[in-house]
Amino acid sequence: MMKKTVLAMVLVMAFASICSAHDMWLENKGRKAFLMYGHPGATDPYPLSRITAMTGISENNWKTSLEPVYNKGGAFAWLDDDYTMLTVEFDNRYWYHTEEAGWENFDLPRQVCGRVIDEGRSYKLSKTIIKWTHGMDKPIGQRAEIVPLKDPTKLKEGDSLPVMMYFEGMPMPAAGARISVSSDRNIEHPELVSLKESKPVNVKIGPAGRQVIIGKYEKRIDDIRRVWYAFSLSFRTGK
Template identity: 60%
Template structure:
């Protein structure tokens, strides 16, 4: 009986772990009046997070000038005051170092550390996001984030059901297809949108959701060797009428 109970507990723990990994948190920006807020979690379900992990918040002007924004914290949310006119906002977030072991599952540390159990996967994790406030032609090109989604035309003019072609870029070049995925809808009402694997380093079409705020989510896993990885989670948000 005790052995059966242990097996059942192990199965429940594995199921919870699998669900946690499958529903990894995303990050996006949301402008509210003269402030921009950084949200962490899923549309409609966000969580607090360490402010210290934000490595940069930037406003981009229509002259392509980058202005550093100071992240502040209020009731578990990070925000920045907007003291200028921007066409895009961007943020980068260091999600530190992760280990997936046969004994403890996924654990997060500030830096690589000694692990005694067998390591299945390990690596650095980064999160990045961009928010389009006003469309300008240069936004159809990378703006300098290490991993980013680039719309190939003005997404703010599209209607529900329209197709938006986007490209994924890594370090300013088309992202390798191996390990790259992107959501095929920008519908923010879908909490966990399906992510399609890239077949080639080419544009992919995203179906626009109902009028209002839209989000496109991307993932990229760069394999360094059999166990070491670098993970990127990145998003693009904009608003349609």
């Protein structure tokens, strides 16, 4: 009985970590691109089935579907061609927040017991720049994305990178949008500031190496329903 109880507690904790407000970013290492889920320095496992698309983009803007491979509770994709950018889309399913049960996560909308405070769909998206090429200062077609307005790979620690947030190819509405003001991946929970206008925002570059910029957007449908988007941009800088 004790073993069953401990196992149940572990499963509950694992499920809770999967469903909490985690971030997601890509890290390319050699011939592999790993999808990281959690927070810098504290990543967690996730179901492979939630990855709906992984894509490699060439210098000519040609898009190739990549196959995610299970790896120790996460996933990676083989980089079998010369890509300048990688993207991923992740379905975080449907959420309900009730007075009685708190937050619950389901594959699809359903009837739930109790009074619903919030409900809605959750999506996560990410892209990483491997090599800066012409056109990367424009949106690439992700539903929610962060676009650098100049080559971020040439910047040094302390420099400012102007970025734009886009939703469905247009400047993102300010209401409900937030972005991290630093790309320092050593900060586990970076400060997010609310977008005041649909204009560029300056992000401070962290120490040399992997940089991660986090964005959030809550699109309200009505007083209760909304759609949540969590998205990121990553790249590397030199010393």
